[in-house]
Amino acid sequence: RFKKYLESNNGMGEEKEDVLKTLNKIPQSHRNLIKDFSWKFQGGNTLKGDDKHVGYMDSQEKEIALAAPWNFPREFTALHEIAHVVFERLPNQLKQQWAQIVQKNIAQQAKENPQAKDSLSQDPEELFCHCYGNFYVKHKIATYNNPEWMNFIKNLPQ
Numbered sequence: 001r002f003k004k005y006l007e008s009n010n011g012m013g014e015e016k017e018d019v020l021k022t023l024n025k026i027p028q029s030h031r032n033l034i035k036d037f038s039w040k041f042q043g044g045n046t047l048k049g050d051d052k053h054v055g056y057m058d059s060q061e062k063e064i065a066l067a068a069p070w071n072f073p074r075e076f077t078a079l080h081e082i083a084h085v086v087f088e089r090l091p092n093q094l095k096q097q098w099a100q101i102v103q104k105n106i107a108q109q110a111k112e113n114p115q116a117k118d119s120l121s122q123d124p125e126e127l128f129c130h131c132y133g134n135f136y137v138k139h140k141i142a143t144y145n146n147p148e149w150m151n152f153i154k155n156l157p158q
Contacts, residue, residue: 015039015041018074018075019039019078022075022078022079022136025079025136026079026082026136027156027158028158029157029158030082030085030086033082033085033086033089034064034082034085036062037057037062037063037064037085038062038063038064039063039064039065039066040063040064040065040066041065041066041068042065042066042067042068043067043068044067044068045067045068045069045070046067046069047065047067053067054066054067054069054072054077055067055069055077055078055080055081056081057081057082057084057085059084059085059088064078064081064082065081066078066081072141073137073138073139075137075138076133076134076137076139076141077133078133079132079133079136079137080129080130080132080133081129082132083128083129083132083133084125084129086132086156087125087128087129087132090156094156094157095124097152098124098128098152099124101148101149101152102124102127102128102149104148105146105148105149106120109143109146113142113143116142116143119143119144120143127144127149130143130144131144131146131149131150131152131153132153134150135150135153135154
């Protein structure tokens with residue numbers, strides 16, 4: 001249904017095509033999690049009225065909104081917001097496993113890339129979303145391209 005909604009929504013223009021291409025990169029089960037969500041696109045580096053965020057996912061309203069961020073590809077931002085839905089549905093055991101992997105690797109990641117220290121100083125869910133986005137995005141972001149993190153994302157339940 002979600003794909004049909006996007007295909008029939010003529011108001012989205014090229015964003016519609018971009019979303020469809022991106023959705024085809026992720027597992028079907030992950031696409032199913034957001035099939036009833038609507039998409040909102042905004043210009044500007046951050047969301048209107050929010051100078052700190054480039055996107056949001058509201059599972060209650062079933063909505064994903066994206067700005068046009070300067071430092072991140074919009075595709076990465078879309079995947080990041082989808083990852084919040086995926087993370088919400090992960091069993092606690094996998095969330096705990098993720099937190100342990102992050103804790104184990106974060107110091108080494110920051111050592112290898114000192115400029116990324118602030119980007120890596122986030123809670124496990126945010127880092128999961130960055131890594132999920134990085135796993136599927138066309139142009140990878142070095143900060144979140146840790147092999148063990150990517151392997152975790154690769155092996156998520158389908």
